[in-house]
Amino acid sequence: MMGTFTGKHMAATMVGGFGIVIAVNFYMASLATSGFGGVVVENSYVASQKYNGWLAEARQQEATGWDASVSRRADGVVVVTPVGAPRDIAVTAIARRPLGKREVRDLTFTREPDGGFVSTETLDADRWTLRVTLAEGAHKRIVETRIP
Secondary structure, X not given: OOOOOOHHHHHHHHHHHHHHHHHHHHHHHHHHHHHOOOOOOOOHHHHHHHHHHHHHHHHHHHHOOOEEEEEEOOOOEEEEEEEOOOOOOEEEEEEXXXXXXXXXXXXXXXXXXXXXXXXXXXXXXXXXXXEEEEEEOXXXXXXXXXXX
16 A cells, blocks of 8 residues: 655655756866867857958958868878879878867878878878868968868
8 A cells, every 4th residue: 555645755856856957057068168169250240240241251261262171091101192283282181089088180291202291290090170281382281071
């Protein structure tokens, strides 16, 4: 036979229910803050004022006709193959993790005899976002790609 449902039972039910909700909220908040790498822009108003300039710069870069094929070899070396770019370009890159660890690495490249470029540093087998810059004099092209 069941006993009487008293105020103590109701209090325990309320405390338990709200305790679960609060615990889940704290858990989700900790996941959100540990997986976000930082601020996208410092000041959204200032960024909005620069937006048209960024679009014009992107159009200038696309007008060069340059592109790059980016891959990572099994040994972790990043390979950049310029497409439509002049022979004497310089290649640099910034590698960052899209989630989790807040790691940003600068990559330098050496030219291969076939015209491609290989990084002097290696990237471990993980997900990376690479921002590759092809530059020659005043002209440049920035290509952003993800490496799984």
